[in-house]
Amino acid sequence: MKCEHIEQLIPLYVGGDLEPPEADDLRHHLTGCARCRQLNEEFQTSQNWLTGFAVPEFDEASLANMRASVLSEIERQEKRGSWIHWLLPKWNPRLVLAVSTAALVAVTALSVTVYRNRIAPPKPGGDLVTKTGIPVSTDDGQSGTLAENRLSGNGTSTATGVKRRFPGSKLSEPALPEEALNNGGLSFPLEPPVTVPEQTESETTMSVEPEDKEPKEMLRIELQTADPNIRIIWLAPKAAPTESNTK
Amino acid sequence: MEWNNVALMADQLRFDDRTVTPATEPRSFNSPVVALVMRARTGDLSAFDQLIIAHQQRVIGIAWRMLGNQDDAQDAAQETFLRVYKHLNGFDTKQDFSGWLYRITVNVCHDLARKRGRGNPVSLDAEREAGNFAEPVSPHNTESSAMHAQERAIIARALATLSEKERAAIVLRDLEGLTTEEVAGILGSTPTTVRSQISSARAKIKTFRDRWLKRSVQNRER
Ligand SMILES: [Zn+2]
Numbered sequence: 376m377k378c379e380h381i382e383q384l385i386p387l388y389v390g391g392d393l394e395p396p397e398a399d400d401l402r403h404h405l406t407g408c409a410r411c412r413q414l415n416e417e418f419q420t421s422q423n424w425l426t427g428f429a430v431p432e433f434d435e436a437s438l439a440n441m442r443a444s445v446l447s448e449i450e451r452q453e454k455r456g457s458w459i460h461w462l463l464p465k466w467n468p469r470l471v472l473a474v475s476t477a478a479l480v481a482v483t484a485l486s487v488t489v490y491r492n493r494i495a496p497p498k499p500g501g502d503l504v505t506k507t508g509i510p511v512s513t514d515d516g517q518s519g520t521l522a523e524n525r526l527s528g529n530g531t532s533t534a535t536g537v538k539r540r541f542p543g544s545k546l547s548e549p550a551l552p553e554e555a556l557n558n559g560g561l562s563f564p565l566e567p568p569v570t571v572p573e574q575t576e577s578e579t580t581m582s583v584e585p586e587d588k589e590p591k592e593m594l595r596i597e598l599q600t601a602d603p604n605i606r607i608i609w610l611a612p613k614a615a616p617t618e619s620n621t622k
Numbered sequence: 623m624e625w626n627n628v629a630l631m632a633d634q635l636r637f638d639d640r641t642v643t644p645a646t647e648p649r650s651f652n653s654p655v656v657a658l659v660m661r662a663r664t665g666d667l668s669a670f671d672q673l674i675i676a677h678q679q680r681v682i683g684i685a686w687r688m689l690g691n692q693d694d695a696q697d698a699a700q701e702t703f704l705r706v707y708k709h710l711n712g713f714d715t716k717q718d719f720s721g722w723l724y725r726i727t728v729n730v731c732h733d734l735a736r737k738r739g740r741g742n743p744v745s746l747d748a749e750r751e752a753g754n755f756a757e758p759v760s761p762h763n764t765e766s767s768a769m770h771a772q773e774r775a776i777i778a779r780a781l782a783t784l785s786e787k788e789r790a791a792i793v794l795r796d797l798e799g800l801t802t803e804e805v806a807g808i809l810g811s812t813p814t815t816v817r818s819q820i821s822s823a824r825a826k827i828k829t830f831r832d833r834w835l836k837r838s839v840q841n842r843e844r
Contacts, residue, residue, distance in 0.1 A: 421828035
């Protein structure tokens with residue numbers, strides 16, 4: 376064997392990583408080559424130096440502390456753990472995201488349908504308000520809040536589910552699913568106004584106008600959000616209806 | 623695989639102290655470690671605690687060698703066991719638990735090193751400029767714990783000059799004593815690649831040590 380070849384084998388030889396025939400050839404070369412013998416000795420010394428690298432003793436107290444932190448973190452996460460995760464532990468986070476998005480869309484569509492059903496057949500004479508005595512906005516607000524609760528419930532459990540599927544929340548967890556969910560949540564305001572995805576019109580940023588189609592006691596407030604597809608419509612009874620108001 | 627037998631024996635001892643797996647469970651439990659894994663999967667945290675106890679020294683040792691300091695090593699060990707618990711359902715019980723655990727450990731160390739901005743190898747010159755060089759330990763003085771600490775610090779710096787993959791390979795092969803095949807399995811690599819990485823790593827470490835010794839001699843002469 377040539378010296379160049381031997382030089383490449385020596386780092387493996389000192390760690391016992393050569394096949395026996397190769398190691399035999401190398402040893403044979405070393406007996407007759409002072410230069411390679413010297414190199415081998417240097418590598419051997421360096422290898423002994425490295426393998427003598429002892430890790431410091433970790434005292435029992437700090438190890439116990441580490442274990443306690445791990446176990447309490449697990450308990451904490453399990454308390455937060457959602458029913459979705461426990462029912463469907465093998466769900467892919469993407470699937471969870473897709474399903475929760477679908478649920479979000481379904482609930483929104485339902486809210487819109489409920490809203491339109493209430494508004495579409497306008498009862499004559501302001502029946503809606505005077506008869507029940509409950510402002511429409513509150514009514515819808517409740518349904519909106521209910522829907523929102525269901526939405527955010529979904530969002531939270533999915534987010535937790537995602538968290539549980541990805542290890543090392545601090546270090547390597549993909550940020551996308553949770554952010555996406557949060558953003559989805561933000562698209563839907565929490566307060567009484569009913570959120571209606573609008574396909575038509577895109578004019579005012581805010582308008583307060585008496586609504587002709589509505590019973591005369593109703594006030595309609597529209598808020599155009601930054602998203603052109605989302606407009607917030609707030610229906611509220613006009614304060615103290617008087618003769619002048621009703622012409 | 624000497625160390626693994628030792629770890630397994632430790633597991634055996636600890637496991638024997640505890641309630642044994644119910645007779646109804648499958649016979650495929652080929653080791654007490656797997657029995658603990660199965661119990662931990664059902665949410666038995668005392669079983670998981672036993673798993674940690676059986677492996678904590680080795681995990682924290684690998685992390686120390688990979689990251690070069692105790693604080694990071696402890697953070698890495700903690701994160702490793704959290705990940706292990708979260709992925710326990712994904713562990714194939716026919717696999718070697720230790721190998722699986724060390725793979726997670728190495729990944730956590732890589733993530734932590736990147737997060738702390740230490741993903742790039744440290745050059746000897748950078749070390750020198752930063753004044754991080756200590757004098758070599760004289761042979762007659764090696765008993766002192768301060769000397770040991772200093773020696774450890776120098777070797778940690780030598781390891782820090784390696785690439786992530788070289789460091790992982792050399793830590794598992796030379797410092798943890800795994801076989802090349804085991805290292806390849808843990809790193810998701812091939813034995814040939816691992817041989818190439820450890821060869822290169824040993825050469826770099828020797829170069830680091832040579833320069834460090836040379837510089838120390840120069841310092842003494844000044
Ligand atoms: Zn030669």
